[in-house]
Amino acid sequence: MGSEILLLLLGSVALLLWGVRMVRTGMLRAHGTLLRRALGSAARRRLNAFAGGIAGAFALQSSTAVAVIIGAFAGQGLVSTSAALAVMLGADLGTSFAAQLLALDVKWLWSVLLAAGVPLFLTAQTDRRKGTARLAIGLGLILLALSQMDHAIALLRTSPVMAMILQTLAAEKLLAFLLGAVVTWLLHSSLAFVLLTLTLAGSGLVGPELAVALVLGANAGGAAAPVLSLAHSGPAAKRVAWGHLLIRGGAAVILLPFALPLGDALHAVFPNPATLVAMAHTGFNLCSSAVGMPLIDVIGRLLERWIPDAALSADAGAPRHLDPTVLDSPAEALGCATREAIVLGERVSAMLGESWNAIETGDPLRIKAVEQADDAVDRLHEAIKLYIVQASRAEMDQEESARAVEILSFIMNLEHVGDILDKSLMELAEKRGRLGLSFSPEGLAELRAFHARIMETMRLSLNVFTTRDMGLARRLFADKSGLRAAERDAAQLHFSRLREGVAESLETSAIHLDMIRDLKRIHGHLTSVAYPILEAAGELAESRLREREAGLRPPGRDPGVAPARA
Numbered sequence: 001m002g003s004e005i006l007l008l009l010l011g012s013v014a015l016l017l018w019g020v021r022m023v024r025t026g027m028l029r030a031h032g033t034l035l036r037r038a039l040g041s042a043a044r045r046r047l048n049a050f051a052g053g054i055a056g057a058f059a060l061q062s063s064t065a066v067a068v069i070i071g072a073f074a075g076q077g078l079v080s081t082s083a084a085l086a087v088m089l090g091a092d093l094g095t096s097f098a099a100q101l102l103a104l105d106v107k108w109l110w111s112v113l114l115a116a117g118v119p120l121f122l123t124a125q126t127d128r129r130k131g132t133a134r135l136a137i138g139l140g141l142i143l144l145a146l147s148q149m150d151h152a153i154a155l156l157r158t159s160p161v162m163a164m165i166l167q168t169l170a171a172e173k174l175l176a177f178l179l180g181a182v183v184t185w186l187l188h189s190s191l192a193f194v195l196l197t198l199t200l201a202g203s204g205l206v207g208p209e210l211a212v213a214l215v216l217g218a219n220a221g222g223a224a225a226p227v228l229s230l231a232h233s234g235p236a237a238k239r240v241a242w243g244h245l246l247i248r249g250g251a252a253v254i255l256l257p258f259a260l261p262l263g264d265a266l267h268a269v270f271p272n273p274a275t276l277v278a279m280a281h282t283g284f285n286l287c288s289s290a291v292g293m294p295l296i297d298v299i300g301r302l303l304e305r306w307i308p309d310a311a312l313s314a315d316a317g318a319p320r321h322l323d324p325t326v327l328d329s330p331a332e333a334l335g336c337a338t339r340e341a342i343v344l345g346e347r348v349s350a351m352l353g354e355s356w357n358a359i360e361t362g363d364p365l366r367i368k369a370v371e372q373a374d375d376a377v378d379r380l381h382e383a384i385k386l387y388i389v390q391a392s393r394a395e396m397d398q399e400e401s402a403r404a405v406e407i408l409s410f411i412m413n414l415e416h417v418g419d420i421l422d423k424s425l426m427e428l429a430e431k432r433g434r435l436g437l438s439f440s441p442e443g444l445a446e447l448r449a450f451h452a453r454i455m456e457t458m459r460l461s462l463n464v465f466t467t468r469d470m471g472l473a474r475r476l477f478a479d480k481s482g483l484r485a486a487e488r489d490a491a492q493l494h495f496s497r498l499r500e501g502v503a504e505s506l507e508t509s510a511i512h513l514d515m516i517r518d519l520k521r522i523h524g525h526l527t528s529v530a531y532p533i534l535e536a537a538g539e540l541a542e543s544r545l546r547e548r549e550a551g552l553r554p555p556g557r558d559p560g561v562a563p564a565r566a
Helices: 002-042 046-060 063-077 080-102 109-123 127-157 160-171 171-188 189-201 208-229 237-271 273-306 330-361 365-392 399-434 439-468 470-500 505-526 530-536 544-552
Strands: none
Touching: 002 046, 002 063, 002 127, 002 189, 046 063, 046 080, 046 273, 063 080, 063 208, 080 127, 080 189, 080 208, 080 237, 080 273, 109 127, 127 189, 160 171, 160 208, 171 189, 171 208, 171 237, 189 208, 189 273, 189 505, 208 237, 208 273, 237 273, 273 439, 330 365, 330 399, 330 439, 365 399, 399 530, 439 470, 439 505, 439 530, 470 505, 470 530
């Protein structure tokens, strides 16, 4: 019996978290662009920023989501640290208003919301309608989870183990505070933990003092969650997260010793335990906002000293377009990844262009520059790949999934091109320079022409990826046979010089042929961008070899009959 009650409670909490997530993703997919634009615009003025944070968190049911959005704006220099902190303080109050609404006796609405949301989701044809349906389903799941939680906690009222745990927490306010902070940090949702506390209090299992301690812990843990979410962002975004933790978490720690008088005072005004919890959450965020708003300029300046801006660098491996605020919207996230993939392509194109100077001159500095460029390419490739993996956690339709695979394939091929340039071509260039060898004038001209052809393929490959134009894709694919002919011609000319005994060709033969081979490998990686486009259009055969064999078979011969022996 006890295990069944525990499973029911854990399942209710999981359903509550999923409902909160669906509300957030539904709102972002239906109105994400408008919401981000409104937050960015509101953040230009102090009071508007505060009001924008309230509205944003109320809509998204998550102050952490608002922190990620406004942190990205701060990281891009669109809002100041103090304005971003004003948004965050408003977001804290917005989540408490959401808790107030869900504390009302409206749990019966779950069936109405699900009955309306599910058919709308199944029949919706646009992202906005699907997002609205998600929003309704998410709210319905939250109310259903609260109903199931009420049932589970009602059964726990007679449990001696639960009574002992709650008595221990009531006697140790610090332990209760830490429990609330850690669980909220793990859940990444102060709203979810406050609703759980509200349900426990409504069942009579949690008294006023313990409720206040748990609410304070939930607010401290809710302030710690954005610090983790923005840990890999720039200094400006980190300042927002740490400033928010300083204000909200600091206020929670300061008020913890006064949990008993605060609980008694709230109980005198709000005798209903569930209302007491909701008002404690709202009252705390009102107080922290009232104290924090006048101090945000001072705190902002302190944080700028503590977390200074990083020195400007020309690091080509630093992504510029991978916006973390749109990860819940696959179409926008894939757009960001596409823009960054084009940047990666431009970096590799620049590497390819610089590689010829290194090949021709054997200059160690030019060779080193190409090697360093490959390190930046590797970092940018990794950033794009991880970003697409994060975006794929949201629900993607078939077209979005196919595009994600295309982008991953494209950047992987670009990364391979960078590796060939760095680890093979540049080693050959370094070897020629170290040994003091020279290509024959004819051999050098052939390599230059072959390299120029690969540069042209690089340009065409980037255009195919960007436009997905069928005509360009056909041109890129057809270039494979042309390059094979160019490779044969270059090899024949080289062997002719060997037969003639040209000294430079004899000395550099292995290097010359290996460079041709590496450039051909690069060409193969670049032309692969055309494959998914042609395959989607039904223009790419499953086995080109079989068709070729069929085309070469003499007419009239049965493929199933072996030829007669002579």
